[in-house]
Amino acid sequence: MSAYDELMAFTRETEALASVAGRTGWDQETMMPAGAAEMRGEEMAALESVLHARRGDPRIGGWLDAAEAPDEVGAAQLRLIRRSHARATKVPARLAVELARVTSVAQGEWAAARRGEDWAGFAPRLAQIVALKQEEGAALAAGGDAYDALLQDYEPGTTAAEIATLFDALRPPLVDLRARILDSAATAPKLSGEFDEAAQMALSEKLAAAFGYDFTRGRIDKAVHPFSSGSGTDVRITTRTDPADPFNCFYSTIHEVGHATYEQKVDPAYLLTPLGAGASMGVHESQSRIYENQLGRSRAFTTWLFHRMQESFGDLRIGGPEEFFAAVNRVHSGFIRTEADEVHYNLHVMLRFDLERALIAGDLAVADLPGAWNDRFAADFGVAVDKPSNGVLQDVHWSVGLFGYFPTYALGNVYAGCLHQALRRDIPDLDAQMEEGDLSAALDWLARNLQRHGSRFEPRDTIARACGTEPGAEPLLAYLEEKFAAIYAL
Amino acid sequence: MSAYDELMAFTRETEALASVAGRTGWDQETMMPAGAAEMRGEEMAALESVLHARRGDPRIGGWLDAAEAPDEVGAAQLRLIRRSHARATKVPARLAVELARVTSVAQGEWAAARRGEDWAGFAPRLAQIVALKQEEGAALAAGGDAYDALLQDYEPGTTAAEIATLFDALRPPLVDLRARILDSAATAPKLSGEFDEAAQMALSEKLAAAFGYDFTRGRIDKAVHPFSSGSGTDVRITTRTDPADPFNCFYSTIHEVGHATYEQKVDPAYLLTPLGAGASMGVHESQSRIYENQLGRSRAFTTWLFHRMQESFGDLRIGGPEEFFAAVNRVHSGFIRTEADEVHYNLHVMLRFDLERALIAGDLAVADLPGAWNDRFAADFGVAVDKPSNGVLQDVHWSVGLFGYFPTYALGNVYAGCLHQALRRDIPDLDAQMEEGDLSAALDWLARNLQRHGSRFEPRDTIARACGTEPGAEPLLAYLEEKFAAIYAL
Structure with a gap:
């Protein structure tokens, strides 16, 4: 040999x-x-x-x-x-x-x-x-720098300084958009009622199938915290159900299916080799977020979902697809990152990024963490954290040693914005397909241009090759501005 | 160090x-x-x-x-x-x-x-x-001898010759008992009807608890083939349900709980050491079989179970506890080892023992295995095997390389007979307790005299120490004779 x-x-x-x-x-x-x-x-x-x-x-x-x-x-x-x-x-x-x-x-x-x-x-x-x-x-x-070194486990090739620069570019427009939405006279409806949990799981499986999840090489279980795990021919996801909030179930499922199908669609020749998994957490998150948001929360796809939900749950007390689209994308200032809308989400991530950098640098003691969290949250979200589970204890990451992981969530959103721009360019009739629940063209595009490569290329290159341009924050910001201006009549 | x-x-x-x-x-x-x-x-x-x-x-x-x-x-x-x-x-x-x-x-x-x-x-x-x-x-x-060597993985210290001697002692009385039962004018009733599978699982969990299974250090799942797995603080079992045959579910559960509680009750000081698991497959099987048969299929315990089944399923169309006891212990010549009654069970094992010895010795080719199986089965059970799943393909063992495992099942039955004799000697009012569903004295006896030791003593010593005498086939044969003579009026 x-x-x-x-x-x-x-x-x-x-x-x-x-x-x-x-x-x-x-x-x-x-x-x-x-x-x-x-x-x-x-x-x-x-x-x-x-x-x-x-x-x-x-x-x-x-x-x-x-x-x-x-x-x-x-x-x-x-x-x-x-x-x-x-x-x-x-x-x-x-x-x-x-x-x-x-x-x-x-x-x-x-x-x-x-x-x-x-x-x-x-x-x-x-x-x-x-x-x-x-x-x-x-x-x-x-x-x-110790934090930079830890970051390499999740996003090789990136530095905290680069991320800080990116976040500096994201933050003002997001804060501004958030303010305009909350000041707007328009409101988005809120889904209300009780939704059978078995029916949620059944529709959840349909959604997983629509988003290309291969059940012969994976499985779905219920867990307190949705996650995706594994690579190659055994990629499992978990989701959760809440009788009052079926969107939580559906979008958790779609999100995790984004992660899971990325793994499932890596070139089989790379199985059980270093290339045989996603390129980085940021690239991974770009897949879960584009599935969940740019595709799953699009006007076109929510139109299809509206009818499926009516079939599963009867009258939703929502006027029609347009109102349903607004309900799915309702902006509100909540405590929980994983339940945050697209406008607030990155603000959650920025809070964690700054705090975890300070923790690793030794500038913030663990004893002072809840105070620092709550002060920052009040400043960014205008709400006082009422209990640890809504604040410093909400996420598992730090408890399992994942320092340097959080910023990849926002990076994933930025990458998803870039990929979505390229996808729309290449598939002009995407909306017409998604209104029929047909995501195959979009999924094929992602598999062909990105997912099949696994870790063959460095994370940023992986995105750049798929998009044909270097990634930046602009496509995400333009997408958010357009989407929420329409919903909130900005 | x-x-x-x-x-x-x-x-x-x-x-x-x-x-x-x-x-x-x-x-x-x-x-x-x-x-x-x-x-x-x-x-x-x-x-x-x-x-x-x-x-x-x-x-x-x-x-x-x-x-x-x-x-x-x-x-x-x-x-x-x-x-x-x-x-x-x-x-x-x-x-x-x-x-x-x-x-x-x-x-x-x-x-x-x-x-x-x-x-x-x-x-x-x-x-x-x-x-x-x-x-x-x-x-x-x-x-x-290659087969003797393989046997050591499952029953250290035993030889095929010793097992053959034991089987030679068991076989004639079992064949005789079988013949007398089948010739008897008396018949045991057969449970019939449809039994809700969720209710079977619910009662199954009650049975597991009654037999001392610690759910905080284990879990029960459904699987095609019931088994127990793990040691220490994570010992899992599987069981199965069949709408027509709740006994299959209940006695599979009790059997696997026997294996699992043995592991759970090993001295915690032995956790993650060579002593921290059962002494051998034969000793393991002695626990699963005494739970399942000598305790679980006793007249006293089935009296308790009869009432629990009535609570779960309503009218069983069985006249009373005595008739129920006979139904649980009904003797019939079936194809499947895991569904065999106590009289036929060891005959299944002897068939496999002889065939696997011949396979390993090279005296029997795999191509000739179905013929050899079917001939032997017709001779021993008086029935022609109709399809591979009822014959040579019924058990997973050989497919996963477990040659030398089968005889430990019969060894376990022999050991269970010895332990049962000692248990009865030490707990004179066992039947009165079991009629109330109270197995604690019996379970404590097994935990104290056997289970806690894990692999500290050699398999045969483990049994001898618990019983106070060297193990032999007589107690099992006497137990079977007495039990089935009563049921079949021999």
């Missing part, structure tokens, strides 16, 4: 183990009995110990030195293996394993603290995790 | 990985989408590659040489680690990994072949697995 082949065989086995670790995480959030939390922490630590040792295996250095890539795809494989190897050799095994153990256990503790509104009980654990992530960031940065 | 502590820390991590591998198997049978079978094979192979390398890690030899056990428990740990290390060093990694991959994929293929009655389509895969197991057996036996 050539050095390249040996390296790829070794890497393939590592990727198979990583796939198991990912599914063990899925199991923890969907199937695991509560009493197994501590043992699961040991299991996650053991898996991380193996994965960390394999990714940092000294033989990889030799193989990388000797390997000749057979083609461009092979060169991309080597690039990603080199990156993963460099990362693993920088982080001490003890730290990697400790992080895996602690964040596994912390997940259940966070859920309990959130249910019990018990910030004080959870704060010491979060402080421990921040300290571990500071240590990891410092090890990875090797003298550079 | 001492050599002992280093070894135990390393072993603990290996056990955590083995726990993940076990749960990945559970997932494959309960949750995995069909399209993921091939990728799952890669994952199982990668896990086996890691586990095999760890169990055969050369450092273990050094640690074992230097380790001093701190106490008797420590000595038992070292004994099991030594055994596992010796096993791993005998089997080539290539073979171990290939077996993991092939048997993972074969599981789905077997299920499809069984559904489609496609013996011919599955036979080549089975032939491949037999060849791999022959190779593994030869590697393990190092000149000795």
